[in-house]
Structures are given as C-alpha cells and as structure tokens.
Amino acid sequence: MREFLLRLVRDPGLRAEMGAYNRMRILQDFRLERMLSEYRELFSYYGA
Numbered sequence: 001m002r003e004f005l006l007r008l009v010r011d012p013g014l015r016a017e018m019g020a021y022n023r024m025r026i027l028q029d030f031r032l033e034r035m036l037s038e039y040r041e042l043f044s045y046y047g048a
Contacts, residue, residue, distance in 0.1 A: 008015055 008018075
C-alpha cells in the first residue's frame with residue numbers, strides 16, 4: 001500500500017487517469033434515474 005501511495009504522489013498522470021476513470025464510473029453508476037429505479041425495486045421487495 002505504501003508503495004502505491006508513493007507512486008500516486010509522484011505520478012500526476014496516474015492520478016489524472018484514476019480520477020477520470022472514477023468520475024466516469026460515478027456518472028454511470030449513480031445517475032438519478034438508476035438510483036431511483038433501484039430504490040423503487042428495493043422498497044417494493046421489502047413491501048415498503
């Protein structure tokens with residue numbers, strides 16, 4: 001873990017790449033429509 005963190009500190013390109021990738025994941029996985037759909041499914045499953 002220590003080695004990886006040092007690599008992140010020293011490599012701005014890696015930080016940018018990881019940031020772009022994770023931003024894309026957040027935008028895809030946590031869209032409002034998807035979150036609402038998953039909550040509706042969850043609530044209907046548990047009878048709420």
